[in-house]
Amino acid sequence: MAKVVLITGGSSGIGKTVGIYLQKQGFKVYGSSRNPENVTENAFPLVALDVRNNESIQKAITDIIANEGKIDVLINNAGVGITGPIEEIPLEEIQNNFHTNVFGPIEVIKAVLPHMRKQKSGLIINVTSIAGYMGLPYRGIYSASKGALELITEAIRMEVKPFNINVTNVAPGDFATDIAARRFHAPVLENSPYKEVYSSQLATINEHVNDGGDPIEMAKAIQAIIQTKEPKIHYKVGAFMQKFSIFLKMILPDTTYEKILMNHYKLK
Template sequence: MSKVVLITGASSGIGKSIATFLSERGYKVYGTSRKPKNIEDVNFELIPLNVLKVDTIQSAISYILNKEHTIDVLINNAGMGITGPVEETSTDEMRSVFNTNLFGAIDVMKAVLPQMRSQKSGLIINVTSIAGYMGLPFRGIYSASKGALEIVTEAVSMEVKNLGINVVNVAPGDFATNIAAGRYHAPVLENSAYKEKYQENLDLMDAHVDSGMNPIEMAKAVYKIINTKKPKIHYKVGEFMQKFSIVLKRILPDQVYEKLLMNHYKL
């Protein structure tokens, strides 16, 4: 029997690449999208799910269980980006990002755990971000939302390990996707003290995405995790320096590390 995989946010980017890759290798993949009817050219079944609406989460899971009677793997990939100086970013927009990146992922986990407990097996992979390991200028809220999911993953992992369920996270660096198109950008204000540096960093972020790695590398990493008997809790997928930045934060004095980041972002 091929494993049944549920992956949120599978209509584009990293999510679509993972879903396509797994489907090609014989997995029974159910991808989700808020508007699946608008998506074409996929080799897996795409079903409606909005992580902000618990009723749609329950409906999607019930649909899969009615057909397959199991969910072996959940890949929590749905998320959104946000940029802006903290001072000038709408707090409502901040809450929206946390509702999607953190609470939405938690609600999907809560919805699949009863089934995984009953079958005494399961794997949950939360897609976080290397940005979640550090506070980045003009991306502080995004970093915080992904960092929070990393910590929640650690807690849930311990809570369900003895029930036969593994919970891990995989943190991507910069990948060549359309994430910038769906990101909330706080406006660059004409009279802002941050105007020049914020605009420079917006341009830098877009350049990093455009020159980022192929999303297929994330798909390969997820495939490897699924086929690991005793997976780790934390995985990072990205360029060497992006992954090494996490090591540097661990070993360098705070002020030295901050200076390195400020130099990188030309602050």
């Protein structure tokens, strides 16, 4: 019997690529979108789900269980980007980012756990980011939200292991998706002390996404995780230097690593 997979944020970007790939491998895939009626073409069913709305989360999970009788794999992929000097990002945008990238995934996990516990099996994959392993200038809020989800994964993984439920995370680097168009950019203010550097970094950040790898790498990595009997806690998928940067952070003194980042981002 085919495994049932739910991918939040499955209408575009990495989520859509993963969904199409898994469906071709024989999985029964459901994606989610805040407004599935606006998606004209999708290779797999989309359910209405806004991770910031608990009622929509419960309804989506209930509907899939009614159709399939189970959810074997949850891929918490829905997320939003955010850039800007922390001093200049409005509080409501910071709160929205954490609601989407941290609180939402937690609520989706809480909604599927009773069903996975009942079926005595399940796998939850949280899509985080390599940026979540370090505080990046002008991406500090995004780094913090993804880093928070990494730690949530570590904790809840231990809590649910006795129920034969596995939790893991996969941290992508830069992939060529439409995330740059959908993220919140704090505006470059004319009188801002950050104007020159932030304006330059904004262009570089978008360039890195546009020049990123093929999201099919994420799809293949996630399929491999699903087929692994005992998944690891952390997986990283991306360019060698992006993954190597995490290793450097572990072995170098904090100030040395900070200097490397500041040189990379041309900060003085």
